[in-house]
Amino acid sequence: ETGVTQTPRHLVMGMTNKKSLKCEQHLGHNAMYWYKQSAKKPLELMFVYSLEERVENNSVPSRFSPECPNSSHLFLHLHTLQPEDSALYLCASSQDSGPYNEQFFGPGTRLTVL
Amino acid sequence: GEDVEQSLFLSVREGDSSVINCTYTDSSSTYLYWYKQEPGAGLQLLTYIFSNMDMKQDQRLTVLLNKKDKHLSLRIADTQTGDSAIYFCAENARYNTDKLIFGTGTRLQVFP
Secondary structure (H helix, E strand, O other): OOOEEEEOOEEEEOOOOEEEEEEEEOOOOOEEEEEEEOOOOOOEEEEEEEOOEEEEEOOOOOOEEEEEEEOOEEEEEEEOOOHHHOEEEEEEEEOOOOOOOOOEEOOOEEEEEO | OOOEEEOOEEEEEOOOOEEEEEEEOOOOOOEEEEEEEOOOOOEEEEEEEEOOOOEEEEOOEEEEEEOOOOEEEEEEOOOOHHHOEEEEEEEEOOOOOOOEEEOOOEEEEEEO
């Protein structure tokens, strides 16, 4: 257990559905991240939040909408997704942002878009 | 642009040493990292090396950094079946040290 939990662990949704992924960290960290992991592709950083403010948005389509209501919780709201969005979505947190910054990862949500 | 490359697969016999290689493009990276991902789990930081070091050893793990060739390697001595996992190399992005650039990951399979 890394102290970062994600729910649900698996999600199957249609292209017209709206769903949300949830991440919670119990480590007292100030920064949280969303990554997308697709087969045979590098891990892609999607969003970074530091002290509940978005500091990085890596050209992610607007059908992905993050929300960070407090430093312990991070959501990824999904709507009108495409089949190519099927992937493992990983959440991570770190104490602070900066050059050395161990990120602790959750187990991920396996998303399948039909 | 920033790029981190790794081979996709490595297969070794139990008890042998494993060497996982990584090349990166950003010579200004401050830290370079190795993460491990076991089946069904998130990534876990294994070790890291500061860019002014050539080598770092931590029990069975040895990290070698060749800055001239922009080459990073992870050696696992006496590889065990529990070491079977995907290993990711990562570097800090040039203009944003909050951002880690990951490789594709190397799937290590250890057989008896």
